[in-house]
Amino acid sequence: MLIGYARTSTLDQKAGLEAQIEALKALSCERLYSEQVSSVAVRDALREALAFCREGDTLVVTKLDRLARSVRHLGDIVEDLERRKVGLRVLDLGLDTGNATGKLMLNVLGSVAQFEREMMLERQKEGIAKAKREGKYHGRKPTAPDMIAQVKTLLTEGVPKRRISQITGLSERTVYRMVNDDTPLQKVS
Incomplete structure (x- = not known):
């Protein structure tokens, strides 16, 4: 059985979530789990999707960063899935852990994704610090x-x-x- 999981970080990303859900439906995922929550928050839908997976199933995500927040987290998820004989498919990478090459690529790409995220956060901090020095940064308006x-x-x-x-x-x-x-x-x- 194909089990789809879709996630966006904020409620503002409705179109992104809908696009992920459509891609998972097009692949004929029989069960879909979705949520709009930060990767560092408690992700109930991910927990439910992982708990639902049974031997022979495949968990499907559109992008790697929708699933895991770090290489370590990805490793934990993959280890759990492998232990239970559940596959993982990442659509945008054409990745399937059903074979040795897919497993290798998953680890390499997970490391690259974490590196990119850390670089983005570093640049963001530098930009905020510069804007503060110039008096242009006032933060987000409280809601x-x-x-x-x-x-x-x-x-x-x-x-x-x-x-x-x-x-x-x-x-x-x-x-x-x-x-x-x-x-x-x-x-x-």
Whole structure:
């Protein structure tokens, strides 16, 4: 059985998620799991997809970076899949761990992907530092203060705080702080 997994990092990447899902459907994946969450966050859909995989199944992703956050994480996933005799297919690389060449390429490409990510983060930090020195960087505008009314409305409608967090995209901690704290949320300078 082909089991598809799709992920984007943010809710703004809806088109990217839809494109991944369409590619997995075109391959005739019988089960699809998808989520919009950062790679470093808890990924429930990935956990469910991995738990669903049985011997002889193949987990399919469109891109390697949609699956693992690092070479170590990729190694853990692949080791778990191999132990359970589950294959892994990465569409954009034409990679299939069903053979020795696919396994080798997976390790090489995983290392390259991690290197690229680390270089991107390094350049990003350098750019932010330069913008701060020039007085051009002010960070992201806080979203929570603009959402207090929406959160309180949902609460009065009886929506649980955890669900409010999912609806608004705010962390549960922020929702609880908005509700339980009389201090207004403000941008920290």
